[in-house]
Amino acid sequence: MPRFDHNAFVNACRDERGVGHHTLRAYAQDLRTFARFAEAHRLSDPLSKDDILAYHRHLRDELGAKPATIERRLVTLKSYFAWREDRNSALPSPFADVRISVRIPRRLPRPIDRDTLRAVLKEGKDTFAVRSKSGADDAMPTSQNDVTILIIKLLIVTGLRISELTNVKVRDVSHDGGQILVNGKGSRERIVFVPNRELREDFRRHSEVRRKEGSVAAPLFLNTEGRRLRSATFRKRLRAMSRRLGIEPHLTPHRFRHSAATLLIEEGIDIRMVQALLGHASLRTTEIYVRLSNHALRRALERVNILDVLSV
Template structure:
């Protein structure tokens, strides 16, 4: 679950480690997040399978803690540190041949490529400035251009 959430939602590592059990909706479909600068937002899990898995995870955590308990714990039973999550994501990134921030980047780019309004993506990622979110649009436009160049339908029409 620790590696899935940043990939699927664009959640920052610091937001992940700050989360408490009470921050998750009973159905596992929403996570209340306190981001940079203490800005608050709600993240949504996009599919029922992931929601069910997350709900089950939270129920298991609640059996060994209270609503105020951290959502993710280390092996000693204390709040999981951001450095530990970063280490796990780096290991996964290395296996996949990508950089750790690519998880958050991929979530944003996919949203934009699916036609989600850039202001909505800004809100979902918790960006204070729209310019930060615009970085993902440039990448997305590049990906679109490459896709069109691969297909190149017009050249086939003129032959």
């Protein structure tokens, strides 16, 4: 049976290519899946094209994996064998003559409709109004609910991934709350802006409070225990809010990101600016929001039905 040096490959991806934590975890999972297959089928080096085709059938027919999962596992495996061959030419990659086409259904993202966004933001306004009446300190936000609403607004305005926002440190925010330095996928840095005056002021106040509380290298957003707020914790808060407001399908951080992109394009912002805001490496990734916007236009036109209006 071949020996798979998973850890060395994952470490090389991290140290030499700057691959992010979530991707590294996916790589490790993908390679463990193949290692189990290799052990069960007693594969030995050098692996052949037939071994790879058999693994593809195993993923598709026996494990019932989704097309996107199959593609990712095969891409990871191909990258691993290319890396291994580069280190040891006596171990050629079995992917040299393999041509596998995995058809992945293209699904449109599901942004949050404007009425639902209004309901969510109204919840935030109501909360702030209650706090103001109670005479609480205005050097806020202080409560976790305030922080949740602040993050939601930032997601809508900036289109950030939730992991990007929860990893922001105090020093990454400008003193006026108008800019955030973000470390995105592949360790690519970019600057995002907070254009809304009221939101910028709330964000500035929060950042100022955090700056006074400790080190500028500390996380900007904390959980109830005073540690960095994690993405999973924020998702749980959104699920609770969804239940409270009766929102289906439930709110997720990425749906706010989809909403940000769709709203900007619908309001006439150039697609390349949206690409820069979202941190997409390829314009093709951003173009899906143009198609989504066209889909929304079609539904709106069908609702209006001009010929029926003229026949009245």
